[in-house]
Amino acid sequence: MFELEICVDSVESALAAQAGGAQRVELCGAISEGGLTPSLGMIGAVRERIGIGVFVMIRPRCGDFVYTEEEWRVMRRDLALAGGAGADGVVLGILQQDGRIDIERTRALVEEAAPMHVTFHRAFDVTPNLEEGLDGVMATGAHRILTSGGAENATEGSVCVRSLVQRANCQVRIMIGGHVRPENVGAIAEATGAREFHASLRVPVASPVTWRHPSLRLGHTGCEDDVRYQVFAEDVRQLREAIDRQGMRQGPGSREQGAGSRE
Secondary structure (H helix, E strand, C coil), X not given: CCEEEEEECCHHHHHHHHHHCCCEEEECECHHHCCECCCHHHHHHHHHHCCCEXXXXXXXXXXXCCCCHHHHHHHHHHHHHHHHCCCCEEEECCECCCCCECHHHHHHHHHHHCCCEEEECHHHHHCCCHHXXXXXXXXXXXCEEEECXXXXXXXXXXXXXXXXXXXXXXXXXXXXXXCCCCCCHHHXXXXXXXXXXXXXXXXXXXXXXXXXXXXXXXXCCCCCCCCEEECCHHHHHHHHHHHHHHHHHHCCCCCCCCCCCCC
């Protein structure tokens, strides 16, 4: 079975991901900043409304992935709170100043997260050597790596992802992300051998605001204060169907990598 994870930042988008056939959601706040830890209220609300897996982003700020001791303590607290709110897994990544995987502190988080699953997010893609990075993530005990193969998108990184899948040899799951869409997921699956896929599929939706200040902007330059984004079930369903068609072409012998859904 091929698995699909959808990145969401709202209850509405989480419900759409479930209705469209995703196995789990990656729940984030501030997706425009690359994804930060969502509020405890949001985690609880999403957990109450959906029955598929909920993996919570553990990232205390935007920017790089080198964290101070205080930030690491915040991550530990957020991890514990996410677990207490019913999360099935967490998504995180810590690097050293030279860009290599921070094995020691990541391993500590993985151990504290148990029995939740841990995905090492795309901080992996900015490590200087992805093969060495893969070995580092495996040493942490994390269950999954989200990667585009170090490229701007999954298509461009397909050759690298195939090498990672083969090197991982099922010791850690390789989930591919980076502009995964219905029209390209079949080719990506063929080229990489990956069995897990991650997508956002967010689209801008009309704001109900009827009056806008003519000059004041509260966000940073280039940020539209009134723009909001949402995932729709039909978009998820189209991607799910494209993935399922690929699975049928490969036949029943394809290896399952489950453990995304809530037990």
